[in-house]
Amino acid sequence: MRIVHIGLGAFHRAHQAWYTALADPRGEWGIAAFTGRTRTAADHLTAQDGLYTLVTRGPLGDEFDVVTSIAEAHDGADVEALSGLISRAETALITLTITEAGYHLTPGPEGLQLDTADEVVAADVAALRTHRTGGAFTLGDAGLTGDGVRSAAARMVVGLAARRAAGSGPLAVVSCDNLPGNGAAARAAVLGTARLVDEDLAAWIAEQISFVDSSIDRITPRTAEEDRAAVAAATGRTDQTPVVTEPFTSWVLSGRFPAGRPCWEDAGAVFVEDVEPFERRKLWMLNGAHSLMAYAGQLRGHSTVSEALGDSAVSDWVEELWDAAGAHLQDPALGIPEYRAALRARFENPRIAHHLAQIGADGSLKLAARAVPILQAERRAGRPGTAALRAIAAWMDQICAQFETGRELHDSAAERLRAVIAEADDAEAVDDAQTSALLAVIDPVLAEETEVVTAVQGLRGTFTD
Ligand code: CS2
Numbered sequence: 257m258r259i260v261h262i263g264l265g266a267f268h269r270a271h272q273a274w275y276t277a278l279a280d281p282r283g284e285w286g287i288a289a290f291t292g293r294t295r296t297a298a299d300h301l302t303a304q305d306g307l308y309t310l311v312t313r314g315p316l317g318d319e320f321d322v323v324t325s326i327a328e329a330h331d332g333a334d335v336e337a338l339s340g341l342i343s344r345a346e347t348a349l350i351t352l353t354i355t356e357a358g359y360h361l362t363p364g365p366e367g368l369q370l371d372t373a374d375e376v377v378a379a380d381v382a383a384l385r386t387h388r389t390g391g392a393f394t395l396g397d398a399g400l401t402g403d404g405v406r407s408a409a410a411r412m413v414v415g416l417a418a419r420r421a422a423g424s425g426p427l428a429v430v431s432c433d434n435l436p437g438n439g440a441a442a443r444a445a446v447l448g449t450a451r452l453v454d455e456d457l458a459a460w461i462a463e464q465i466s467f468v469d470s471s472i473d474r475i476t477p478r479t480a481e482e483d484r485a486a487v488a489a490a491t492g493r494t495d496q497t498p499v500v501t502e503p504f505t506s507w508v509l510s511g512r513f514p515a516g517r518p519c520w521e522d523a524g525a526v527f528v529e530d531v532e533p534f535e536r537r538k539l540w541m542l543n544g545a546h547s548l549m550a551y552a553g554q555l556r557g558h559s560t561v562s563e564a565l566g567d568s569a570v571s572d573w574v575e576e577l578w579d580a581a582g583a584h585l586q587d588p589a590l591g592i593p594e595y596r597a598a599l600r601a602r603f604e605n606p607r608i609a610h611h612l613a614q615i616g617a618d619g620s621l622k623l624a625a626r627a628v629p630i631l632q633a634e635r636r637a638g639r640p641g642t643a644a645l646r647a648i649a650a651w652m653d654q655i656c657a658q659f660e661t662g663r664e665l666h667d668s669a670a671e672r673l674r675a676v677i678a679e680a681d682d683a684e685a686v687d688d689a690q691t692s693a694l695l696a697v698i699d700p701v702l703a704e705e706t707e708v709v710t711a712v713q714g715l716r717g718t719f720t721d
Contacts, residue, residue: 257286257327259518260341260415262408263353264289264297264329270476270501272351272432274310277325278523285518286327288341292354292408295331300497302329309487309498313607320491333402335411336395342415345424348515350415352442353432354408356621357668359445363699368441370409370448377449380410384453391457392421409445416446416465417457426464426514432472432507434543436535436625439469439511468511471535473542475602476501477610504602508534536629537590540581542599544626544647545574549603550616551650555657555719561610565603569721577630577643584633617666619651620673620697628699631708640711649715652694656686669697686716 259276261268268289276285291298301308306326312319330337341347352358362371371377383405387394393414395401405411412429419427429446431438446465450458479499487498507525521527528534546561552573553564564570578599582592627647634641658665659677667673676693691713696703703709 257288257341258346259285259287259349259351260338260347261287261289261351262292262332262411263355263358264291264301265353266479266499267474267476268353268432269308269323269499270310271472271474271505271507272353273323273325275507275520275523275525276518277323279518279520280325283324285325287325288328288330289326290330290334290338291332292358293332295333297497298329298331301326304496309491309493309495311483311487311498311500312503313500313605314503315605315607318486318490320487332411335404335414336401338411339395339415339418342412343418343422343424345422347424347427348513349428349430349517350412351430351432352408355618356433356435356625357618358408358433359435359441360407360409361441361444367437368444370445372452376406380405380407381449381452384410384413384449388453391454392417407449409449412446413450413453413457416450416461417454420457420460426466428466428468428511428513428515428517430468430470430509432470434472434539434625436539436629437469439467443467466512466514468509468513469531469535471508471531471538473506473538474501474504475608475610477608478614480609500608502602502605502608504598533587533590537585537592537595539626540585540630541578541595543622544581544630544644545577545599545603546615547619547622547626548573548577548647548650550612551619551647551654552719553612554616554654555650559612561603561612561615562606562608564612573643573646577647580634580641580643581630583637616654618668619655620667620669623648623651623698628702642711645708645711646715648695648698649712650719652691652712653716653719672697686713688713691716
């Protein structure tokens with residue numbers, strides 16, 4: 257095994273694990289994958305020797321392939337196993353799909369920085385300090401294994417300390433999460449954590465570890481019960497944990513790989529000098545439209561992306577957002593007209609049930625990466641940015657509706673959002689103060705702009721007929 261992965265979700269198995277299997281048919285790389293919050297995925301995969309079925313679901317039919325690149329699956333809380341693997345000289349890569357919330361970052365003067373006020377970060381830093389002995393950390397019963405440290409960054413700091421102690425040299429960390437500048441985000445999380453615990457270790461990480469940027473793309477809904485039945489019916493195999501994905505896939509990367517990497521380009525990955533334009537196209541056009549549909553679509557009674565896009569009002573709002581985003585993606589190499597047409601066809605794939613509720617999770621973080629940059633680009637061009645403001649207003653209406661009907665809100669800022677909404681005297685009241693307070697959760701600077709608050713306010717309550 258030469259790759260350690262953190263975040264063993266469906267997306268990893270549809271994307272990076274699939275690229276690795278295709279690029280490395282002889283299995284020279286191999287992935288040791290760790291779960292994020294719960295161990296279930298590791299248990300299912302271990303019972304199947306790491307093998308699972310990838311169902312590629314096109315508009316006309318399914319293809320079934322067994323993916324062979326995951327050599328081991330572990331519970332993410334097993335920091336001892338993680339650390340042991342990261343310390344080995346053969347390990348060349350740590351890859352991440354830990355979601356936007358998994359980085360625990362907050363805007364700072366020089367971009368995103370570790371959110372030291374975050375409860376998980378604070379507890380992890382305290383635990384790391386307590387269990388530090390010399391340049392390493394104590395593991396096992398009395399140390400950091402189990403729930404000793406919860407964030408991926410803290411777990412990586414433990415592993416990197418062991419790597420440094422073992423003299424195993426540099427490696428690359430590859431973030432595969434939907435954050436602008438995801439390499440810098442991973443660096444901010446890991447270095448930020450290390451600096452609070454051990455300056456020498458932090459200096460070693462800054463020097464030895466390469467943080468690669470990547471733009472990742474493949475629509476992969478959560479696995480449903482009927483997917484297991486479909487695999488059994490088509491292949492005769494019982495698979496506890498298949499993954500369903502669309503035929504389209506893309507992976508654009510940029511950065512150094514000091515200990516090598518698989519020939520991912522053999523499977524179609526692209527290596528470029530600068531990922532930023534591709535990442536921007538993907539985050540603004542695909543993810544931006546996704547979030548808009550997630551909130552406006554649910555408010556209009558839809559459950560999936562294809563259903564939402566079949567509603568002419570939602571479809572018009574998506575086109576409006578694509579016009580706004582496209583105005584700032586003028587480089588012909590980005591092929592926006594073709595990208596846009598392909599995106600519509602991908603969203604319309606009626607055989608992929610991509611649930612709006614899944615996409616709607618963690619809106620406070622997602623909108624900061626997907627809608628706010630479009631809004632800012634539009635404002636710089638002297639326009640109000642209505643299309644992006646609409647996504648933000650829809651999010652506000654949707655979370656209020658969720659609280660009112662007692663449904664759980666999956667957002668790392670759920671408590672703060674709940675407090676803001678609970679403050680309104682009348683649950684129905686939508687006022688400037690509430691709009692501004694909700695906006696502050698996404699972007700505190702924007703929340704101070706009266707024009708923006710008034711514009712969002714004007715769009716609230718306009719999603720149902
Ligand atoms: C989605 C993404 O859930 C979400 O937030 O927008 O997971 C999206 O499906 C992928 O980025 C597609 O590559």
